Amino acid sequence: MEITNDNNPDFFRTQCIVHNLKITPQRILIYNELTGAKNHPTVDNIYRSLHEKYPNISFDTVNRTLLTFYDIGLVDIIESPGSQRRFDPNKENHHHLHCIKCGKIIDFTSSELDALSIPLEVGKHFKVLQKRVVINGICEDCQKKTAGL
Amino acid sequence: MEITNDNNPDFFRTQCIVHNLKITPQRILIYNELTGAKNHPTVDNIYRSLHEKYPNISFDTVNRTLLTFYDIGLVDIIESPGSQRRFDPNKENHHHLHCIKCGKIIDFTSSELDALSIPLEVGKHFKVLQKRVVINGICEDCQKKTAGL
DNA sequence: TTGACAAATAAGAATTATTCCTATATAATA
DNA sequence: TATTATATAGGAATAATTCTTATTTGTCAA
Incomplete structure (x- = not known):
């Protein structure tokens, strides 16, 4: 268990x-x-x-x-x-969006991403405790701000 | 292009x-x-x-x-x-292993993980520039060190 | 090619963040 | 409840980042 x-x-x-x-x-x-x-x-x-x-x-x-x-x-x-x-x-699986403009970090969930499988080779040499997808980019607010340029 | x-x-x-x-x-x-x-x-x-x-x-x-x-x-x-x-x-897709004991950060590559798809909903609100899988755990060296306890 | 100007730099000061030190206090155990 | 190893508070020390200002430099237009 x-x-x-x-x-x-x-x-x-x-x-x-x-x-x-x-x-x-x-x-x-x-x-x-x-x-x-x-x-x-x-x-x-x-x-x-x-x-x-x-x-x-x-x-x-x-x-x-x-x-x-x-x-x-x-x-x-x-x-x-x-x-x-x-x-x-x-405590719960979640993933991160990182806005490189304002520094905001936004959580999101995705059962599909939660289920991603770690390469076998990694598991052999490394004890996996937690995994997460980290996405860098530009958030909606910051996109709007730059839209005017 | x-x-x-x-x-x-x-x-x-x-x-x-x-x-x-x-x-x-x-x-x-x-x-x-x-x-x-x-x-x-x-x-x-x-x-x-x-x-x-x-x-x-x-x-x-x-x-x-x-x-x-x-x-x-x-x-x-x-x-x-x-x-x-x-x-x-x-410059290139790669992913990270993080040892929580010694702080080491190890790169690894995986075409499977490179290909993971971002949920549609995320793409609608966030301009994705880069994505990566981050795994926390314990590296081989640190596992050996604690094995004796 | 040169002159004007906005942007970038070096140097060091200032600020902010993290860690260390030590005397005291406390949780766990017998 | 006495013992002991561990944890804490408080403040000092260190480390990391950012700011300030005078000077320099890339870029662009004439």
Whole structure:
């Protein structure tokens, strides 16, 4: 049976235990904040939201914790033309559109793309945890803006 | 006829002209350095290589120029868990394996993946310039390292 | 070919982002 | 509940990126 995030409220706890991570209040807060977030938040985004409610939490803890989550495959770090890291809870399959003009990153889903098969040769040498299609291009808004030129 | 980089030594010049960019010696150097580079260089990588041969070139020029190239779709900025931006000349189709343990990014090719079709709905709203499959996981070396635990 | 001008550059300063340091606190375990 | 390895807060340090300004240079039109 495959373990998934869905329908498993203890998914986070299980992952911590499996990876020998202590279940701290900070980690729970950060995990919840991230999974509740839209739009691929930066460390600072997560830190600010949490800091409003819990003024004692430190930036370093948020940063370190997010990197730890990445290390154990709990969240994703996404392609980011901006200068800040952006995180993505990888709970559901989705793909990314990247506007090279405004930097926007748009999620989209496609069962067809979800089903794409990884070349056998890759699977032999690399343990695949997650796969995604990343598309670079120009979003609708930016196309309209340049249309006048 | 589709314009491609291959078999067209004036590709770079053409792109500059199309986008109203002046063809400066610095831009030529940076473009050549990037397209000749392996392994997804950072700004600093490119700057250092060039600075050895041309001590007058400035870091800012390298950085600004690479971002300009990205703006016009001439190069790619890739998914990078590290804290530095990493660039990739997008001249040929290829896909990425990302080791979440050591941060390595490995290129691989697959004509099957090159041929994947973008959902119609996406194409309607987004001008697709480039597409790529990004796979997160654990590389062979890192698998061996953890095997002993 | 030259002159005018918009655009690009170098250099370094400023800002922003990330990571490190260390004393204290806390979760997990026996 | 005592122990211990791990995690945290806070701030300092470092690293990465962007901005500012004076100067230079490519391009275009005469």
